[in-house]
Amino acid sequence: MSDRDSAHALNVARVAFIPKWPLRIGFILLAVYVVWAMGQLDVTWARFVDGLSAGQKFLGRMFPPNFSAEKVEMITKGLLESIQIAVIATVIGIGLSLPIGLLAARNLMPPWVVWPARALIAVCRSFHEVVIAIIFVKAVGFGAVAGIGALVVGSIGFISKLFAEAIEEISPKQVEAVRASGAGFFAVLIYGVIPQVFSRFLGFASYQFDSNLRHSTMIGIVGAGGIGGSLFSAFQRFDYDFVCAILLSVIALIVTAEVVSNYVRALFNDNLALLDYLRNRRVAKLSREKSAALGAS
Amino acid sequence: MNATMNRRWDRFTPEQRFLRFAFYFLSVAAMVFSLKNIEIIPEFLYDAPEQLADFFQRMWPMDTAYYQKSVQAALIETLNIATLGTLLSLAMSIPVGIVAARNVVPIKSLNMLAQLILVSSRSVNTLVWALLFIAIFGPGAMAGTMAIAFRSIGFVGKLLGEALEEAHRGPIDALTATGASKASVFIKGYWPQVMPSFVSIALFRWDINVRESAVLGLVGAGGIGMAMDTAMNLFRWDQVAVVLSTIFVVVIIAEIVVSAIRRRII
Numbered sequence: 068m069s070d071r072d073s074a075h076a077l078n079v080a081r082v083a084f085i086p087k088w089p090l091r092i093g094f095i096l097l098a099v100y101v102v103w104a105m106g107q108l109d110v111t112w113a114r115f116v117d118g119l120s121a122g123q124k125f126l127g128r129m130f131p132p133n134f135s136a137e138k139v140e141m142i143t144k145g146l147l148e149s150i151q152i153a154v155i156a157t158v159i160g161i162g163l164s165l166p167i168g169l170l171a172a173r174n175l176m177p178p179w180v181v182w183p184a185r186a187l188i189a190v191c192r193s194f195h196e197v198v199i200a201i202i203f204v205k206a207v208g209f210g211a212v213a214g215i216g217a218l219v220v221g222s223i224g225f226i227s228k229l230f231a232e233a234i235e236e237i238s239p240k241q242v243e244a245v246r247a248s249g250a251g252f253f254a255v256l257i258y259g260v261i262p263q264v265f266s267r268f269l270g271f272a273s274y275q276f277d278s279n280l281r282h283s284t285m286i287g288i289v290g291a292g293g294i295g296g297s298l299f300s301a302f303q304r305f306d307y308d309f310v311c312a313i314l315l316s317v318i319a320l321i322v323t324a325e326v327v328s329n330y331v332r333a334l335f336n337d338n339l340a341l342l343d344y345l346r347n348r349r350v351a352k353l354s355r356e357k358s359a360a361l362g363a364s
Numbered sequence: 365m366n367a368t369m370n371r372r373w374d375r376f377t378p379e380q381r382f383l384r385f386a387f388y389f390l391s392v393a394a395m396v397f398s399l400k401n402i403e404i405i406p407e408f409l410y411d412a413p414e415q416l417a418d419f420f421q422r423m424w425p426m427d428t429a430y431y432q433k434s435v436q437a438a439l440i441e442t443l444n445i446a447t448l449g450t451l452l453s454l455a456m457s458i459p460v461g462i463v464a465a466r467n468v469v470p471i472k473s474l475n476m477l478a479q480l481i482l483v484s485s486r487s488v489n490t491l492v493w494a495l496l497f498i499a500i501f502g503p504g505a506m507a508g509t510m511a512i513a514f515r516s517i518g519f520v521g522k523l524l525g526e527a528l529e530e531a532h533r534g535p536i537d538a539l540t541a542t543g544a545s546k547a548s549v550f551i552k553g554y555w556p557q558v559m560p561s562f563v564s565i566a567l568f569r570w571d572i573n574v575r576e577s578a579v580l581g582l583v584g585a586g587g588i589g590m591a592m593d594t595a596m597n598l599f600r601w602d603q604v605a606v607v608l609s610t611i612f613v614v615v616i617i618a619e620i621v622v623s624a625i626r627r628r629i630i
Contacts, residue, residue: 101451104444108505108586115501122500151398158395193615195579197491198608201596206416207409211402285489288583292403299583302495318487336382 094118125307132315133308142316145287150320152214152293153279154288157217160222160279161272167223168230175234175260188231191224198339199289211292218279218286225278229271230264237263269335280324284317294316422620423605430603434591435610442587443503443614445580449512453603454566457517461524468528468554484595485519490576494581494585512573512580521570523565527558563629567622578611 105111129310171184200217207213237260246260287295294313301309376384463469464478488496494511501507536553544552581589588607593604 101448104448106446106511108441108444108447110506112422112511114506117392118501119503119508125496125499152403154394154398155402157619171545189616190612193575193612193619195575195607197579197582198611202419205419207389208405208414211403211406212409215402244371246499282488287490288491298492299495302499307499314492318484322483331387333378 071122072280081249093133099256128305128307129311131308131311133306138309138312141297142226142313144319145313146252146284146316148211149280149283149287149293149295151209152283153276156215156218156222156283157272157276159273159280160219161226163219164226164230166222168227169234169256171227173231173240174321183230184227188224188227189219191296192228193224194220194267196221197286197289200289204290209290209292214283214291214293216285217291218282221282222275222279226271233267233271234260237345248338266335270332277321277324277328281321284320367618376564395553399621406470419601422599422601424603425602427600427602428606428610430591430595430600430606431610434594435588435607437612438581438588438591438615441505442580442589444510444578444630445512446570446577449509449577450516450570450573452509452513452595453520453569454515456513457524460517461521461612462528462550464521464525464602465528468550478525482518482520482521483523484553485514485516488523490515491579491583493579494583499586503584503586508577508580508585510588511578511585515576516569516573520565521567524558527561527565531557560629567626573624575615578615 126338141210167184167187168179171188173181176184196217199220200213203213204289241263242255242259245255250258283293283295285295285298287293287297288299292295294317298310298313298317301307301313374381375595460478460481461466463474466475469475480545490511493514494507497507497510497514500626535557536549539549539553566628577587577589579589582593584590584593588611592607593603595601595607
């Protein structure tokens with residue numbers, strides 16, 4: 068160790084960028100791992116080349132997408148069910164994660180409450196929505212209810228954890244001030260805690276709605292309602308032009324939802340009205356372009 | 365005098381108040397609409413508690429021998445899929461993320477193209493990517509790896525692009541002023557600034573990918589999901605329980621590892 072240090076001290080004057088040997092060894096190990104893992108997974112160049120021609124055929128069959136009248140009706144029905152699942156699951160999920168997140172916040176709750184709540188969150192978080200959907204399909208049968216249940220569990224895992232972290236990061240000053248005025252526990256929550264975490268919470272909630280929407284378009288694969296069922300059966304029937312139509316509609320839906328939730332976040336966090344929001348975006352874009360142009364010149 | 369005394373102070377302008385109200389109203393309307401129109405078959409709900417009880421009863425005792433027999437190999441495959449997929453996606457998302465950053469590449473059409481790639485990568489779910497790649501490469505771990513990689517491009521590329529856009533101009537201006545080439549400006553100006561967040565994004569995505577690769581097998585794209593699918597098709601719930609507990613343990617360990625590495629680096 069001391070050898071290396073003195074070597075460094077000697078080299079510092081002459082070498083501008085000292086080689087970092089631990090990093091280099093790390094990269095070599097990584098390369099060895101990649102080669103080994105590719106062998107394990109049977110990822111070979113020949114298969115890749117084979118795949119390219121199959122992919123070409125596949126893409127050829129996807130286009131043009133099949134937007135005939137009956138297919139459009141199926142897509143609308145499926146997407147509508149997906150949206151309904153996402154809305155209900157988000158509302159119920161948020162309703163349940165508020166108390167659970169609160170119970171898991173270490174600065175407000177005693178340890179014997181925190182650890183069970185954290186364990187529950189860990190269980191909810193560690194399973195993928197599709198795995199939970201399988202369990203719910205077994206419990207409540209095929210259909211939208213199973214999907215709602217699965218997404219509720221997923222939402223609890225995500226929002227409770229972030230909500231608990233947000234509560235743990237609040238400034239204790241307001242809480243102490245409210246408590247000093249003789250307020251009870253709930254008054255402390257409402258006047259000391261909630262105002263500090265509300266805007267972040269709104270961010271989590273809108274993010275979770277987006278994420279629920281994404282998942283609700285897919286849990287149909289295991290029979291839990293939404294457009295995923297049509298998508299999966301279209302794949303199994305090699306009905307690729309319909310697959311393409313469904314995928315395009317799903318992408319359109321998700322992009323729209325993302326734009327809307329970005330706006331909702333701006334409305335609540337920065338108090339921006341719609342016109343301000345559009346104008347501000349333009350201003351921000353212009354100033355960014357201007358600085359980029361200055362940088363280039 | 366009196367007029368100033370009675371002046372009302374409002375936190376929100378009428379327009380803001382209206383928009384907030386509209387948001388609340390629309391949310392409630394969406395909830396009511398969804399509850400009214402969703403298809404619920406009540407007969408299925410009545411016996412849900414019995415079904416669940418039956419489900420957990422069949423899961424216990426777990427068939428622990430199944431772990432040695434097929435879960436362990438599948439688990440290693442899952443971890444390989446997640447890691448290789450993440451590495452592949454890092455390789456692909458660095459160029460896309462750079463092109464998406466408007467301050468690094470000031471060409472609007474290229475920015476838009478990169479954004480389009482990122483959005484479509486993120487909007488298609490991992491399982492759907494897996495279905496697409498199974499149609500191309502056939503079932504197996506290769507399709508799963510590609511699915512993980514393509515789904516992660518959007519995530520890593522978006523966050524990398526945002527990190528690049530937030531980079532400070534000082535070092536970049538300084539390097540530009542010395543006459544450094546574009547590549548040098550990037551490697552010595554931008555990269556050191558975004559490196560910590562890039563490492564943290566990559567670790568975070570790996571954590572997510574471990575979870576996601578566990579379900580890829582359900583559509584035939586390799587990994588531990590295959591073991592679960594086989595057990596489920598045979599109604600061997602005691603074997604499913606083994607798979608589920610394995611996933612749980614691995615995901616928790618992955619999370620602990622990631623947060624430990626992150627604490628050391630940042």
